[in-house]
Amino acid sequence: MASENTVDRALKGLGSTLVSARNLVRKATVDFGHAHEPRHKRRVALITSLCCGLLAGSLLLGDAHAPIEHIEKPLQSARVRLLEGNTQRSPDILIVNIDDASLAYGDSGRFGQESEDTARSDRYAWPWPRSVYNKIIRYCREGGARVVVFDLVFSESGPNTNQPVIDATVDGKPLQVWTFERAGDDLFILEAAAREDVAVAITAESSQRKPELRDRLLAAYALKGDHLPATVRQRFAPYNSGTTPIAGLLDGIPDFVAEARTPTLSAEERLEYVRGYEDAVNGDADFARRANRRSLLPLARRERVQGIGGAGVVNVFSDVDGRVRAMDLFGYVGEQPCRSLALEAYRLFVLSHAREAQTDASKRADFARRFEGLIVDDQGLRAGTRRHDLSLGLRDAPIEFEGDEARYLGCRVALDAEGRIQLRYRNFMDYRDTPGYRLAPETYFERGGREDVFALYPSVSARDMLRDYDARHANARRREFAALVERLTREVAEGKAEPAALEEARRELQALPSKDLDLLLGQPPELVKGKIVIVAGSAAALYDAHATPLDPNTPGTWIVATALDNLLQGDVMHEQPRWQVWLYAMFAVLLGVNVTLYARRTLHSLLALATLALLAGAAAWLAFSMQHWFHVSGPLASLFIGFAGGSLAKALTEGRQKAQREAFARQYMGTELVEHVIARPDALKLGGENRHMTIYFSDVAGFTTLTETLGPEHPDRLVELLNIYLERMTDIMLESGGVIDKYIGDALMCFWGAPRDMEDHAVRACKGALACKVEMARMQPLFADAVRATAPQLIKPDGTVLSARAGLNSGLVTVGNMGSSKRFAYTVMGDAVNLASRLEGQNKEYGSWIMIGENTEKLIRGEFTTRRLDLIVVKGKTKPTEVFELLGPKDVPQFIQDLRRDFERGVEMFRARQFEAALEWFKTSLQNEPDKDADNPSALYIERCQHFVENPPPAEWNGVFIKKSK
Numbered sequence: 001m002a003s004e005n006t007v008d009r010a011l012k013g014l015g016s017t018l019v020s021a022r023n024l025v026r027k028a029t030v031d032f033g034h035a036h037e038p039r040h041k042r043r044v045a046l047i048t049s050l051c052c053g054l055l056a057g058s059l060l061l062g063d064a065h066a067p068i069e070h071i072e073k074p075l076q077s078a079r080v081r082l083l084e085g086n087t088q089r090s091p092d093i094l095i096v097n098i099d100d101a102s103l104a105y106g107d108s109g110r111f112g113q114e115s116e117d118t119a120r121s122d123r124y125a126w127p128w129p130r131s132v133y134n135k136i137i138r139y140c141r142e143g144g145a146r147v148v149v150f151d152l153v154f155s156e157s158g159p160n161t162n163q164p165v166i167d168a169t170v171d172g173k174p175l176q177v178w179t180f181e182r183a184g185d186d187l188f189i190l191e192a193a194a195r196e197d198v199a200v201a202i203t204a205e206s207s208q209r210k211p212e213l214r215d216r217l218l219a220a221y222a223l224k225g226d227h228l229p230a231t232v233r234q235r236f237a238p239y240n241s242g243t244t245p246i247a248g249l250l251d252g253i254p255d256f257v258a259e260a261r262t263p264t265l266s267a268e269e270r271l272e273y274v275r276g277y278e279d280a281v282n283g284d285a286d287f288a289r290r291a292n293r294r295s296l297l298p299l300a301r302r303e304r305v306q307g308i309g310g311a312g313v314v315n316v317f318s319d320v321d322g323r324v325r326a327m328d329l330f331g332y333v334g335e336q337p338c339r340s341l342a343l344e345a346y347r348l349f350v351l352s353h354a355r356e357a358q359t360d361a362s363k364r365a366d367f368a369r370r371f372e373g374l375i376v377d378d379q380g381l382r383a384g385t386r387r388h389d390l391s392l393g394l395r396d397a398p399i400e401f402e403g404d405e406a407r408y409l410g411c412r413v414a415l416d417a418e419g420r421i422q423l424r425y426r427n428f429m430d431y432r433d434t435p436g437y438r439l440a441p442e443t444y445f446e447r448g449g450r451e452d453v454f455a456l457y458p459s460v461s462a463r464d465m466l467r468d469y470d471a472r473h474a475n476a477r478r479r480e481f482a483a484l485v486e487r488l489t490r491e492v493a494e495g496k497a498e499p500a501a502l503e504e505a506r507r508e509l510q511a512l513p514s515k516d517l518d519l520l521l522g523q524p525p526e527l528v529k530g531k532i533v534i535v536a537g538s539a540a541a542l543y544d545a546h547a548t549p550l551d552p553n554t555p556g557t558w559i560v561a562t563a564l565d566n567l568l569q570g571d572v573m574h575e576q577p578r579w580q581v582w583l584y585a586m587f588a589v590l591l592g593v594n595v596t597l598y599a600r601r602t603l604h605s606l607l608a609l610a611t612l613a614l615l616a617g618a619a620a621w622l623a624f625s626m627q628h629w630f631h632v633s634g635p636l637a638s639l640f641i642g643f644a645g646g647s648l649a650k651a652l653t654e655g656r657q658k659a660q661r662e663a664f665a666r667q668y669m670g671t672e673l674v675e676h677v678i679a680r681p682d683a684l685k686l687g688g689e690n691r692h693m694t695i696y697f698s699d700v701a702g703f704t705t706l707t708e709t710l711g712p713e714h715p716d717r718l719v720e721l722l723n724i725y726l727e728r729m730t731d732i733m734l735e736s737g738g739v740i741d742k743y744i745g746d747a748l749m750c751f752w753g754a755p756r757d758m759e760d761h762a763v764r765a766c767k768g769a770l771a772c773k774v775e776m777a778r779m780q781p782l783f784a785d786a787v788r789a790t791a792p793q794l795i796k797p798d799g800t801v802l803s804a805r806a807g808l809n810s811g812l813v814t815v816g817n818m819g820s821s822k823r824f825a826y827t828v829m830g831d832a833v834n835l836a837s838r839l840e841g842q843n844k845e846y847g848s849w850i851m852i853g854e855n856t857e858k859l860i861r862g863e864f865t866t867r868r869l870d871l872i873v874v875k876g877k878t879k880p881t882e883v884f885e886l887l888g889p890k891d892v893p894q895f896i897q898d899l900r901r902d903f904e905r906g907v908e909m910f911r912a913r914q915f916e917a918a919l920e921w922f923k924t925s926l927q928n929e930p931d932k933d934a935d936n937p938s939a940l941y942i943e944r945c946q947h948f949v950e951n952p953p954p955a956e957w958n959g960v961f962i963k964k965s966k
Contacts, residue, residue, distance in 0.1 A: 052645035056638040072633040073321040077549035086427040090565045095459040097538040102462040129184030134191040143524025146352040151536035157246045164256045180287045186254035193252035194300035199310035204239035217250035223337040225398035229419035242333035250307040295473035312341030323547040326420035327563045342563035371410030422573035464520045471517040481509040574628040581631040588635040592642015688816025693753030694765040697840040698806040700746040736768035754815040762859035807840030809853035838874040847935030850886040873962045880960040899928035911959040919945035
């Protein structure tokens with residue numbers, strides 16, 4: 001019993017739940033149906049806004065990886081290309097490209113200093129001996145460059161790149177022979193580490209390898225600081241090792257004197273090892289005799305053993321669209337946090353200025369103005385409360401992170417949500433700002449210069465720099481030997497020198513160019529003084545391409561240069577806080593939904609939303625000009641979602657009801673009238689106006705017979721047949737712009753020229769009439785199928801069942817709402833209307849199909865083919881009117897043209913009382929009548945001519961026929 005009661009209670013609960021659910025659904029349906037009421041409309045707006053807000057929010061989820069970012073990032077790229085200028089770049093950056101021409105460059109042997117065979121043997125190909133980079137370093141140092149940055153990773157070393165001695169056997173005795181021309185790595189280390197002005201690249205890698213000496217040495221270049229953003233560590237988490245420079249670059253000790261790394265050695269002893277190696281190279285006669293090596297000497301004298309100035313990370317991470325727009329200030333190589341290459345270059349740039357200011361006190365004020373918050377004094381550099389010993393190279397300077405900003409050595413930059421700087425790319429350079437144009441503008445284009453320069457920063461080819469370095473060395477050597485020959489000539493004459501020494505000097509001088517070689521890049525200070533020179537590969541074999549907002553194949557060096565430029569000028573882009581993106585997006589959803597729901601017409605809502613979209617675009621432009629990213633796709637997408645949601649809600653509520661009401665109205669009034677009333681609600685009142693219009697009447701020929709045949713037994717078939725006919729005729733008239741006035745049984749009345757003004761109302765009416773005639777012919781098989789089973793006798797021998805005649809007339813009529821205040825109709829009245837009705841009835845007597853009045857014929861003359869039918873006085877009128885038959889469009893078949901010509905000549909003869917001549921013309925035209933076997937105008941006139949030939953009309957006869965019937 002207890003179990004039964006439990007079941008009963010459950011069923012009762014289920015029943016009440018179903019009833020409640022049904023009532024809830026019914027209430028929601030009622031609410032939706034009454035959504036046009038204010039309180040219900042607000043409820044619909046709230047529900048729609050919530051749904052659209054959820055959809056818009058789903059596009060924003062994921063922050064930098066949100067779906068909406070696939071739209072926003074390309075829009076950011078477009079802003080960079082269209083709005084960013086090309087003149088704000090820092091003047092302190094120069095790029096040296098190792099291009100294809102540089103790879104093909106040989107050496108100074110081509111200047112004729114040695115024989116062709118020797119020169120050829122001394123030339124080098126790619127990969128260059130690393131000692132070649134010494135020329136670039138020396139060129140930059142001689143020109144006064146502050147920093148030389150190699151966007152290259154010198155990670156490999158071995159016998160192929162570094163072999164200072166080789167084992168040889170002489171007279172059966174093993175010997176070691178100096179081969180400094182093969183010691184490219186050692187020579188590069190000795191030159192690059194001589195001063196703290198060279199930085200090289202590091203890349204974080206995910207490959208596993210055993211720890212090496214260079215990994216331990218990299219700690220000296222690690223970033224100091226305990227409060228580093230965790231987002232950077234997470235980003236570099238997959239990279240557990242790195243491709244780092246060879247150990248000699250990091251500690252300044254060439255591989256040949258690796259024993260100098262012995263921990264027990266003092267700094268002085270270590271320096272003696274390195275200097276001894278430098279002296280060996282500088283004093284090697286065979287090395288000095290080679291032209292392409294001689295210019296590397298003498299190597300810079302070391303004051304202490306130290307590694308190169310800096311080593312920085314060059315890893316970049318792309319956005320969701322694959323383009324690089326941001327860069328980390330530092331990265332992780334294994335567990336070591338290392339500054340980025342751009343930040344290393346900036347540190348060395350500040351270090352150069354600081355040491356200069358420490359040496360020259362007059363420059364300290366300029367230094368303080370350039371690097372905000374930094375002060376140089378005799379003790380070193382002070383940054384806020386921190387003091388740095390310049391002898392340590394500022395490596396102890398930390399990056400200070402405060403909220404969404406980072407400060408480092410006088411530079412303050414904004415960070416994005418992931419702890420990176422948003423790069424502000426400069427646009428492509430104007431060719432007039434390139435070094436090639438500035439050095440020699442008159443020959444720029446002759447030397448292959450172009451107006452569309454593919455460069456963001458001033459760039460030169462490494463080939464030109466190497467060639468100028470070799471040329472300067474050759475010029476200096478020529479002047480040296482010219483002076484030596486002059487001195488020895490004087491001393492030989494005085495007996496102070498041997499003639500053999502003079503001859504040797506003359507031979508050396510003859511091997512050199514006869515005059516100074518021209519410099520392609522001018523003097524080094526003109527090109528590099530005070531600059532940061534970035535050396536990078538741009539040849540096809542070395543190209544490190546990345547997609548950026550400017551181009552899908554941007555050299556990676558441009559990214560480093562852009563980051564360095566932004567640091568130098570402190571003008572990075574500022575990312576919009578994510579909470580603002582959400583706020584603007586949700587506000588845009590509310591606007592989109594409510595504007596759409598409350599707008600009277602869709603056009604109004606579209607205009608309002610377009611205005612809001614333009615405002616969002618203007619905000620994006622204004623923000624970009626202030627170096628801020630405005631997330632424009634969030635509000636735009638939300639506006640669209642709000643509009644779509646609001647439109648859907650409107651379609652389900654107000655739109656549905658309005659559409660239903662309008663559909664009912666169109667069925668009774670027609671589209672033209674409904675749109676007229678919607679556009680002008682004040683038109684819903686009694687009244688009218690006079691307008692020039694065209695009126696059309698049509699009637700089915702033989703409809704009485706059709707009714708008598710089908711009506712008693714098959715009324716449904718009769719109605720079906722009539723509806724098929726009226727459906728198609730109505731569609732045609734509406735397509736031509738006509739307004740259906742009324743249906744009277746099988747008769748159809750319509751008009752053109754109201755309520756919408758139509759200058760071509762007569763032309764439209766005639767086109768519609770002809771289209772109906774063509775459609776009637778096409779529909780005859782359909783009519784025949786409809787009556788074949790019930791009344792086959794209605795199918796004529798020619799296969800036709802129904803045919804319709806029409807009358808058209810144009811003129812001034814009264815049109816408007818006529819009837820009573822309780823019920824009225826939009827209709828027309830006037831003499832022109834009555835005449836159109838009479839013309840339709842006259843078709844039967846003449847055997848014509850479309851009869852038009854003289855006013856209509858005047859309005860369509862030249863547009864259609866017509867023929868003059870008669871001068872008649874219709875019943876109820878006293879004034880004659882000329883009537884015409886509408887034969888077809890302007891271009892008709894030749895037989896119709898012949899019919900018109902012959903018939904009208906017959907009419908002229910007829911009215912001139914030349915009945916016999918007219919008879920012949922009508923007999924001729926009869927042959928071209930489309931219905932020559934039935935009643936037609938030619939047959940009618942033949943009867944008239946024959947009658948008047950036998951019974952001539954009275955003298956006062958004027959050719960007018962008075963009609964006794966309608």
